[in-house]
Amino acid sequence: MTAADLARDLEGSGPPAPPPTRRRRQWGWLLVIPGLLYLVVFFLLPTIQLLGTSLYDPNGSFEYGYDMTWHVQNYWTAISDNIHLFLRSFGYAAIVTLVCLILAYPLAYAIVFKSGRWKNFMLVLVIAPFFTSFLLRTLSWQAILSDRGWVVDLLKTIGILGPNGRLLATPVAVIAGLIYNFLPFMTLPIYASLDRLDPRLIEASSDLYANPVTTLRKVTFPLSLPGVVSGTLLTFIPACGDYVNAEFLGTPKQYMIGNRIQQAYLVEKDYPLAASLSIILMVIVLIMVLFYIRRAGTEELV
Amino acid sequence: MAVGTASRTASSTSQQPPTGRQTTLGRIWRWVCDHIILFAGILVLAYTFVPIAYIIALSFNQPSGRSASAQWNEFTTNNWTTICEPEGMCSSLKLSFEVSLTATVLATALGTLLAFGLARHYWRGRGATNILIFLPMATPEVVMGSSLLALFIAGGLSGILGFTTIVIAHVLFCLSFVVVTVKARLTGMDGRLEQAAMDLYANEWQTFSRITLPLVLPGIVAAALLAFSLSFDDFIVTNFTSGNSVTFPLFIYGAKQRGFPAQVFVIGTLMFLIAFVFVFGAELWRRRSALLGRRS
Numbered sequence: 001m002t003a004a005d006l007a008r009d010l011e012g013s014g015p016p017a018p019p020p021t022r023r024r025r026q027w028g029w030l031l032v033i034p035g036l037l038y039l040v041v042f043f044l045l046p047t048i049q050l051l052g053t054s055l056y057d058p059n060g061s062f063e064y065g066y067d068m069t070w071h072v073q074n075y076w077t078a079i080s081d082n083i084h085l086f087l088r089s090f091g092y093a094a095i096v097t098l099v100c101l102i103l104a105y106p107l108a109y110a111i112v113f114k115s116g117r118w119k120n121f122m123l124v125l126v127i128a129p130f131f132t133s134f135l136l137r138t139l140s141w142q143a144i145l146s147d148r149g150w151v152v153d154l155l156k157t158i159g160i161l162g163p164n165g166r167l168l169a170t171p172v173a174v175i176a177g178l179i180y181n182f183l184p185f186m187t188l189p190i191y192a193s194l195d196r197l198d199p200r201l202i203e204a205s206s207d208l209y210a211n212p213v214t215t216l217r218k219v220t221f222p223l224s225l226p227g228v229v230s231g232t233l234l235t236f237i238p239a240c241g242d243y244v245n246a247e248f249l250g251t252p253k254q255y256m257i258g259n260r261i262q263q264a265y266l267v268e269k270d271y272p273l274a275a276s277l278s279i280i281l282m283v284i285v286l287i288m289v290l291f292y293i294r295r296a297g298t299e300e301l302v
Numbered sequence: 303m304a305v306g307t308a309s310r311t312a313s314s315t316s317q318q319p320p321t322g323r324q325t326t327l328g329r330i331w332r333w334v335c336d337h338i339i340l341f342a343g344i345l346v347l348a349y350t351f352v353p354i355a356y357i358i359a360l361s362f363n364q365p366s367g368r369s370a371s372a373q374w375n376e377f378t379t380n381n382w383t384t385i386c387e388p389e390g391m392c393s394s395l396k397l398s399f400e401v402s403l404t405a406t407v408l409a410t411a412l413g414t415l416l417a418f419g420l421a422r423h424y425w426r427g428r429g430a431t432n433i434l435i436f437l438p439m440a441t442p443e444v445v446m447g448s449s450l451l452a453l454f455i456a457g458g459l460s461g462i463l464g465f466t467t468i469v470i471a472h473v474l475f476c477l478s479f480v481v482v483t484v485k486a487r488l489t490g491m492d493g494r495l496e497q498a499a500m501d502l503y504a505n506e507w508q509t510f511s512r513i514t515l516p517l518v519l520p521g522i523v524a525a526a527l528l529a530f531s532l533s534f535d536d537f538i539v540t541n542f543t544s545g546n547s548v549t550f551p552l553f554i555y556g557a558k559q560r561g562f563p564a565q566v567f568v569i570g571t572l573m574f575l576i577a578f579v580f581v582f583g584a585e586l587w588r589r590r591s592a593l594l595g596r597r598s
Contacts, residue, residue, distance in 0.1 A: 028423020032431060035416035039434050042456065042474050046449035053452050067329030103346050110343025114336065118591075122347070122468065122583050129350045132357060134535050135554040136570040139562075140356040149519065183350065233440070237547075241442020245535060248558070258444045258538075265448050278445040289440050 052273035078276040083262055089256040093239035096178040100235050101228065104186035112194040123191065128204050138177055138248045145173050145249065169251045177245035185234040193227025229296045233289060240285055257281055342468040347591060354574060361567035375547025381564045388563035394553035395569065401465065401549060402533040405472035410526045413480025439478045449543030454543065461547025471543040473534060474531035483528060
């Protein structure tokens, strides 16, 4: 197994499958029974259960139990009280996805086309920082962006930041943390797409008098689109629901919807509210993903 | 121009100066384009290593108070000699390893079977299954964690939240990634190799064990490694399903509230080093065997 294999497989698409043979048709479904059962019991069932919880009467409590009253009102309360958190989460996630794309594309491009014999070495370097714990990385960003850290000093010297300016506890810090943590999820799929690209197509484009910018715009980028699509999904989805970065690098003023769900579930134990928030988040993300996949024209994702 | 580029081989990285009719300005533009991307790539790489440098440096820091802070104080190797001193840290690491190993084995087994069933067989409900496998990946972790917790509570399992429930949750979010990884490998495989084996009078089992399995194995190994790293590093889902058990990410999170010991940075450094040596070693070994293969 090499890093390149992993990257290619993460991107999720490959050359077309050989047609399954008729002979195997009878017993093929036996293979999927255990996995399918697992998904039904531990994914489908909990989701239905969550849907049920979201409709409980909010006047119940954890100790005395809840009454099922089809309390659709929960959703209205959940949305109207937390609309700013939803908007902030999706806003942050959108910025994060965009910046990740801007950072990851040149990196993946450089690895595939410009690194020569250092290609695999560079790919290892892309993944290497992400072997340490996610929380430790975020903690060390806390140190880097701290008020007395060199980044803040530098920005103050250049004049970007005022004398009392700070990075920690601002949206900038939260977004920067998210960008850092989800960068490899963008880089690897794009790498895989570019790596599969036939270099002769790029040569053909320059033979036909396209300048490098036109080649990138009309040939390279469109051909790497499957990787860009998987990358944006693998970045956007977890970024929407993340609450660790907002908690470590921000203040309650930067909290995202994940923080609210976590608090409602584990601190306030207000299960109907937490469940309706979860369902709303899940539905919005799903709608966005489906719309995006349709627009991007990727027919099979898994 | 056309003659110049045609002579280039497909694998060249186009770093040699372009030949043919081209103005000096064009050549400079070309050079800038060629190298600016490499430079940008290296810059992005350097950026990803900044926190790692911090973690390594802080593992040698003598904290000024009882808890480690971000402030550099004094060089010491104390943290490295007293790794397991902080209460509960090493037991949390042990639990993390147990959870990840169990979850990896289960998810890889279930996921590989699913991948085979999906890539190689036609049956009713294939499309629905594909969607069911994609859904967990499109579910934010908070939602997955909270819905599992709701299920465990409703199922009367709230008393036994711990190892079992963490493993159940980890298998769930690893499963889809395993299926995607193994399936990509399976569909990328040349099906004619199996047909050839069958033509040469291998029975189904021989074909599977001598042809199919060796070819798919790298994909399964990749999937297992991915599952392990996802599981080992998971915080959000674990936080919901762990009850009173503490995995390593949960330990860091809990320690953050009351001040964390400097030894967590030692563990962070070690994790980075072990993984780095492992992956880098695999890469060197691959290069060496490729070289030997070419020679023979």
